[in-house]
Amino acid sequence: MAHIHIENAFFSYPVYQMAGRSLKVSMVDRLRGGPGGVVHVEALHNVSVDFRDGDRVALIGRNGGGKSTLLRVIAGLAYPQHGRVSSEGRLIPLIERGLGINEELSGEGNIELPLRLLGATDAEIAHARRWVPEFTDLGDFMKLPVRTYSEGMKARLSFAICTAIQGDILVLDEWLSAGDIGFVERAERQLADMLGRTKILVLASHSLDLLRHACNKAVWLDHGRIVMTGKVDEVVDAYVEAMREQEAA
Numbered sequence: 147m148a149h150i151h152i153e154n155a156f157f158s159y160p161v162y163q164m165a166g167r168s169l170k171v172s173m174v175d176r177l178r179g180g181p182g183g184v185v186h187v188e189a190l191h192n193v194s195v196d197f198r199d200g201d202r203v204a205l206i207g208r209n210g211g212g213k214s215t216l217l218r219v220i221a222g223l224a225y226p227q228h229g230r231v232s233s234e235g236r237l238i239p240l241i242e243r244g245l246g247i248n249e250e251l252s253g254e255g256n257i258e259l260p261l262r263l264l265g266a267t268d269a270e271i272a273h274a275r276r277w278v279p280e281f282t283d284l285g286d287f288m289k290l291p292v293r294t295y296s297e298g299m300k301a302r303l304s305f306a307i308c309t310a311i312q313g314d315i316l317v318l319d320e321w322l323s324a325g326d327i328g329f330v331e332r333a334e335r336q337l338a339d340m341l342g343r344t345k346i347l348v349l350a351s352h353s354l355d356l357l358r359h360a361c362n363k364a365v366w367l368d369h370g371r372i373v374m375t376g377k378v379d380e381v382v383d384a385y386v387e388a389m390r391e392q393e394a395a
Contacts, residue, residue, distance in 0.1 A: 148235035148314040148345035155229030204357035235314030253288035274310035
């Protein structure tokens with residue numbers, strides 16, 4: 147059984163406003179307990195969601211709506227200042243390139259730690275040591291430090307490591323743009339195989355056609371607030387209509 151439950155989550159980012167102030171003045175203000183030019187931007191406001199086995203959830207909304215923050219909260223990469231977050235099942239986050247990668251280590255040396263953090267067994271790690279080099283087709287680069295890799299090569303390695311084991315929950319952002327066409331095709335096949343066995347999918351994308359095809363539910367976020375939840379076609383249609391009205395206005 148897989149389950150994600152978020153209740154009344156509030157999340158804000160501190161933004162340090164330095165414009166028009168010297169660094170010395172700002173630091174003195176902070177040391178004295180003053181505001182120091184800090185502004186808090188609210189990314190999630192009283193957000194509650196509940197996802198269970200069989201849910202394929204689309205996150206939609208304009209840039210800055212809170213989609214990426216909600217993905218990070220679901221994945222356990224960020225924690226709300228207020229509210230409750232709980233989940234059951236192994237969660238695989240595909241939302242940040244290079245997550246858990248140490249650039250000073252080789253590609254081979256980076257396989258075990260991220261998988262241990264995802265709860266991989268010894269047998270799964272042994273399989274990954276064989277599978278990741280073959281899937282990425284990085285050849286001798288697997289023995290070199292990751293800092294020598296191109297961005298596309300880093301994307302290959304990170305994707306392969308995160309998809310080397312099967313999860314109950316897959317949290318996915320628009321992420322497969324790096325790499326050559328051949329790799330993207332392999333990545334899409336691997337992802338399709340994972341989706342067939344994943345119990346819960348949470349997907350953020352600006353491709354509404356993709357969301358209609360891949361998901362059965364949707365959450366529409368705007369300025370960190372949930373505008374609407376429901377069946378994917380109903381929510382997407384309402385979102386498209388609202389965007390048209392705003393453009394017309």
